[in-house]
Amino acid sequence: MNVKDKVVEIIAEQAVLEPSDVKMDHTLEDLGIDSLGLVESIFAIEEAFDISVPFNANDPSESDFDISSVAKIVEGVERLVAEQHA
Amino acid sequence: MKRVVITGAGTINALGQNVPDTLEAMREGRCGIGPLEMRDTDRLAIRIGGQVKGFDPEEVFNRQQIALYDRYTQFTLIAAEEAIRQSGLTFEGELANRSGVVLGTSGGGLTTQDENYRAVYEEGKNRVHPFVVPKLMNNAACSHVSMQYNIKGPSFTVASACASSNHAMGQAFWFVRSGMAPVMVTGGSESMLCFGGIKAWEGLRVMSKDGCRPFSATRNGMVQGEGAGIFVFEEYEHAKARGAEIIAEVAGxxxxxxxxxxxxxxxxxxxxxxxxxxxxxxxxxxxxxxxxxxxxxxxxxxxxxxxxxxxxxxxxxxxxxxxxxxxxxxxxxxxxxxxxxxxxxxxxxxxxxxxxxxxxxxxxxxxxxxxxxxxxxxxxxxxxxxxxxxxxxxxxxxxxxx
Structure with a gap:
């Protein structure tokens, strides 16, 4: 499973949706994922890819990790996997 | 001073997963103590307990709830559901604003602590699930009852080891008797039957390896159990006015x-x-x-x-x-x-x-x-x-x- 499919699977599980219902331009808000759900998704991503995500729940917009859409999250994870498994 | 009555009761424990089953077991003098079912029992000196068996949280709670509920919180919510359902109360408006939840626990989310200490110390993991803190905290059960039933008045958790739930029920009694609250949901919950919990108790050397025989000359120690008891304490006139069934009166x-x-x-x-x-x-x-x-x-x-x-x-x-x-x-x-x-x-x-x-x-x-x-x-x-x-x-x- 590639990074994109795995990230979509994690987000879909959190949102209690089928992966096919998760679109790349969706925001987490569109998917009904709240702040606690976001933190849980980040944890699931870290576990799945064995990476550390620079995400600060106090002020998500100040993090180096863009969560503004599913596409941005996938991009971010791909970058972190490349950097941290280099 | 107001009179205080009990209008709802709920429980889950080794004898039964509701009040009628528990009372039937007590009437029949049934023993709920048996071999502990958990990992690594071969490393335990004490291998018996009053464990809640045949309980599958996934039949009662959804995945999101289980992610947030330690076993002691699960017990609390199951017992609270039975008690509040029996009381027939719905918490809305002024009743919701003035009613509260006071619960007792000693170890709180000890199972959650045990599992996650194991993950970081024994398994060498460097991160734990984000909900470890909201799961293990001693007020988690109280807060979930408050959230689930929209109870918005004085709510907190009391910890005094083996007297926690009596102290909690005493506070709830006072709140209702003084007129501060018309209804209080109260009682307590505990789930210490995890590897670390048993190990800690073993250390004191007061645990029996073969059974709990209070007052008998042959007694040789205590046996740990687990479970919850939750009650609805209600002001007498409030209960009477709505025709509620009064189970007993809390007198002192x-x-x-x-x-x-x-x-x-x-x-x-x-x-x-x-x-x-x-x-x-x-x-x-x-x-x-x-x-x-x-x-x-x-x-x-x-x-x-x-x-x-x-x-x-x-x-x-x-x-x-x-x-x-x-x-x-x-x-x-x-x-x-x-x-x-x-x-x-x-x-x-x-x-x-x-x-x-x-x-x-x-x-x-x-x-x-x-x-x-x-x-x-x-x-x-x-x-x-x-x-x-x-x-x-x-x-x-x-x-x-x-």
């Missing part, structure tokens, strides 16, 4: 501190709590027909408790019945007083006195009628529930028949 409460020893009980401390509760209820001692004993099955507790009861009740100590249901469900620590209050309700409402099972041989230092091995029918107008915690913190409740 007192607490004391031994100020003596961190583990050894004190006769004087226990006696002060018992006599204080009688005075608070305004009842003559002769009115008490049944005492649910703290009755842990340790050498020290049982003889001290019997001496305290003899001191307070004088010759009436030989007339009353005193039993320890820990012999059946084990010691549910911070939830134990709440689970045990059910035996007081059964005595007052159903006229059935729960037995002390496992009783083999009289002990001259525990020479009271402990209702050995078989339940008894008796008409009882008022009952006591004793809890004497490690640390010398004592809390005694008095219940009267409705």
């Amino acid at each position: 409460f007192a607490m004391s501190s031994d100020a003596a020893d961190i583990v050894m009980p004190s006769k004087q401390g226990a006696a002060r709590a018992i006599s204080g509760a009688l005075a608070d209820a305004g009842l003559d001692r002769e009115r008490i027909g049944y005492i649910n004993a703290h009755g842990t099955g340790t050498a020290a507790n049982d003889k001290t408790e019997c001496a305290a009861v003899a001191d307070v009740f004088g010759t009436h100590a030989d007339e009353l019945m005193i039993s320890s249901t820990k012999s059946m469900h084990g010691h549910c620590i911070g939830g134990t007083g709440a689970v045990e209050l059910l035996s007081c309700i059964m005595a007052l409402r159903d006229g059935v006195i729960a037995p002390t099972i496992g009783y083999e041989e009289p002990d001259p230092e525990c020479a009271l009628d402990c209702v050995p091995n078989e339940a008894r029918e008796a008409k009882v107008g008022a009952a006591l529930s004793n809890a004497f915690a490690f640390g010398g913190l004592n809390a005694v409740l008095v219940l009267k028949a409705a």
Whole structure:
């Protein structure tokens, strides 16, 4: 499973949706994922890819990790996997 | 001062996963203590407990809930559902704003702590699930009851080891009696039957390897249980006005501190709590027909408790019945007083006195009628529930028949 499919699977599980219902331009808000759900998704991503995500729940917009859409999250994870498994 | 009545009761423990099943087991003198089912029991010296078996949280809670609910919170919510459903109350508007939740627990989310310490120390993991803190905190169960039922008034958790739920119910009683709250959801929950929890108790060397036999000369220690008991305490006129079924009346409460020893009980401390509760209820001692004993099955507790009861009740100590249901469900620590209050309700409402099972041989230092091995029918107008915690913190409740 590639990074994109795995990230979509994690987000879909959190949102209690089928992966096919998760679109790349969706925001987490569109998917009904709240702040606690976001933190849980980040944890699931870290576990799945064995990476550390620079995400600060106090002020998500100040993090180096863009969560503004599913596409941005996938991009971010791909970058972190490349950097941290280099 | 307002009168306080119980209009809902709920439980889950080793004897049953609701009140009717639990009371039936108590009537039949059934033992809920058995071999512990958990990982690494081969490394345990103590391998028995009053474990809740045949309980699958996934049948009751969804995945998101399970991610947030430690086992002690799960127990609390199951018992709260039964109690609040029985009360028939819905918390809205002014009733929601003024009603509260006060619960007791000793270890809180100990299972969550145990699993996650194992992950970081033994398995060498460097991160844990983000909900570890909201799962393990001692007020998690209280907060989830508040959220689930929209109860928005005074709510908090009380921790006084084995007396936690009696202290909690005492606070709830005061809130309703003083007129501060029309309804309080109260009781307690505990789930310490995890590897680390058992190991910690093993360390004290007060645990029995073969059974809990309170007041019997052959007793050799306590056996841990787990579970929750939750009650709805309601102001009498409020309950009457809506035609609610009144299960029993909470008549008095007192607490004391031994100020003596961190583990050894004190006769004087226990006696002060018992006599204080009688005075608070305004009842003559002769009115008490049944005492649910703290009755842990340790050498020290049982003889001290019997001496305290003899001191307070004088010759009436030989007339009353005193039993320890820990012999059946084990010691549910911070939830134990709440689970045990059910035996007081059964005595007052159903006229059935729960037995002390496992009783083999009289002990001259525990020479009271402990209702050995078989339940008894008796008409009882008022009952006591004793809890004497490690640390010398004592809390005694008095219940009267409705």
